[in-house]
Amino acid sequence: MTAFPKGFLWGGAVAAHQFEGGWQAGGKGVSIADVMTAGDNETKRRITDGVQSGENYPNHDAIDYYHRYHEDDQLFADLGLNCFRTSIAWTRIFPNGDEEQPNEAGLKFYDDVFDDLLSHQIEPVITLSHFEMPYHLVKKYGGWRSRKVIDFFVKFATVVFDRYKDKVKYWMTFNEINNQVGMMNEWSLFTNSGLLIKPDEDKEAVMFQAAHYEAVASALAVQIGHRINPDFQIGCMVAMGPVYPATPNPNDVFKAERTMQTNYYLADVQVKGKYPAFLDRYFDRHAFNLDITLEDRDVLLAGKVDYIGFSYYASHVTEASQDEPTDFITMGHNREVKNSTLQRSDWGWEIDPVGLRYALNWFSDRYEVPLFIVENGFGAFDKINQDGHIQDDYRIDYLRQHINQMRLAVEVDGVKLMGYTPWGIIDLVSAGTGQMEKRYGVIYVDKDDQGKGTLARSKKASFDWFQKVIRSNGDDL
Numbered sequence: 001m002t003a004f005p006k007g008f009l010w011g012g013a014v015a016a017h018q019f020e021g022g023w024q025a026g027g028k029g030v031s032i033a034d035v036m037t038a039g040d041n042e043t044k045r046r047i048t049d050g051v052q053s054g055e056n057y058p059n060h061d062a063i064d065y066y067h068r069y070h071e072d073d074q075l076f077a078d079l080g081l082n083c084f085r086t087s088i089a090w091t092r093i094f095p096n097g098d099e100e101q102p103n104e105a106g107l108k109f110y111d112d113v114f115d116d117l118l119s120h121q122i123e124p125v126i127t128l129s130h131f132e133m134p135y136h137l138v139k140k141y142g143g144w145r146s147r148k149v150i151d152f153f154v155k156f157a158t159v160v161f162d163r164y165k166d167k168v169k170y171w172m173t174f175n176e177i178n179n180q181v182g183m184m185n186e187w188s189l190f191t192n193s194g195l196l197i198k199p200d201e202d203k204e205a206v207m208f209q210a211a212h213y214e215a216v217a218s219a220l221a222v223q224i225g226h227r228i229n230p231d232f233q234i235g236c237m238v239a240m241g242p243v244y245p246a247t248p249n250p251n252d253v254f255k256a257e258r259t260m261q262t263n264y265y266l267a268d269v270q271v272k273g274k275y276p277a278f279l280d281r282y283f284d285r286h287a288f289n290l291d292i293t294l295e296d297r298d299v300l301l302a303g304k305v306d307y308i309g310f311s312y313y314a315s316h317v318t319e320a321s322q323d324e325p326t327d328f329i330t331m332g333h334n335r336e337v338k339n340s341t342l343q344r345s346d347w348g349w350e351i352d353p354v355g356l357r358y359a360l361n362w363f364s365d366r367y368e369v370p371l372f373i374v375e376n377g378f379g380a381f382d383k384i385n386q387d388g389h390i391q392d393d394y395r396i397d398y399l400r401q402h403i404n405q406m407r408l409a410v411e412v413d414g415v416k417l418m419g420y421t422p423w424g425i426i427d428l429v430s431a432g433t434g435q436m437e438k439r440y441g442v443i444y445v446d447k448d449d450q451g452k453g454t455l456a457r458s459k460k461a462s463f464d465w466f467q468k469v470i471r472s473n474g475d476d477l
């Protein structure tokens, strides 16, 4: 008897802009990922005003899945995946985002990809928008700060739901929709919502407005999707990093809980179909003048998601300040404290397998819907041995410990878990830094941070290990 049910979804996760390349192929338009330069651990990615000559844009060519999907899907099949999470690049379907008619070449590309995956009995799991909205919508409408973008997104969702209704069953609307809440930094606001904040704007108000329009668009998409195919399973996708109190001081404990409530309020909106009471009060107190209509509230209630997809990499610690506001809300300034009990990755991400069990339980208690871990993994520098092999025991270790906690959550805690798709199953461009050498894959891709390499694929030690895990349905770790 294994802990995981029959039909448990074992997969790998990627996003179109981080692995497809072919940024202009088949009539594709420029996305927001196409105007982000390469960075690294110390250097932030820059957002340029359109595509500028002489800049290094790592997402343009990425790892060229666009031309190599046949070969890569074969590797995923060898690995034993029964599902594969990727996204549809919005700009392949609507290059500018506001066209009347979709781009047939883009639609055809995903037909081919989904057919190829299905021919290997690999079920596609599709995110509609994963950090890659059309750049034109940023320039012309200011990104998601405009209500008009709801219509463009709904049209895009309707076209792809309709086109792939017999090929794709599992969908998610917006990737890590809540990133912009917890961090409020330039990168999150741009990648989540195509927002470039003007000097005279209240960043917080703009973010809440954009996130609201996205939530409404998501709820409309859920309703339309269910009408197109009642068997569709449509989830939200949130970035989960549990927040622990720095000490047992009740103020720290309440601070941590309030930070969780604010970081995951979009899960309330998408799963329960309503804003949490404390946030409605916060909106009133701050007179943000948000455009949240009664009709919108009905839409949210009618468009609740079927499941929660979430990413989990690390946990966080916070503490209350001496002059903590009475509501304990300090959007984006959450006094992050180092957790002295945990090790960190080379990028400073705290490694906390138990945090995954905590996250699964937190979601499960609060929302009572099925859960799907659609990202988890260890970004690391890999070294090629003299014999050409990569012995990535650190990655195996990370994945093993996390799967073990996930197993306890299912077996001991009774959490309803649909599946597990580790992030970047094949090496790809990092979203945060634009690096190739922050590698997550069990499949190595020969390309470095300067964009040099043959793009040849090879199996790391973690490939054989994960294959064995899948074959035993999670028993043999």
Ligand code: BG6
Pocket: 015, 018, 131, 175, 176, 239, 311, 375, 379, 423, 429, 430, 431, 432, 433, 438
């Ligand atoms: C999640 C994103 O935030 O984490 C992915 O959904 C991203 O797009 C992943 O790649 C890992 O982050 P990074 O910055 O290491 O690529």
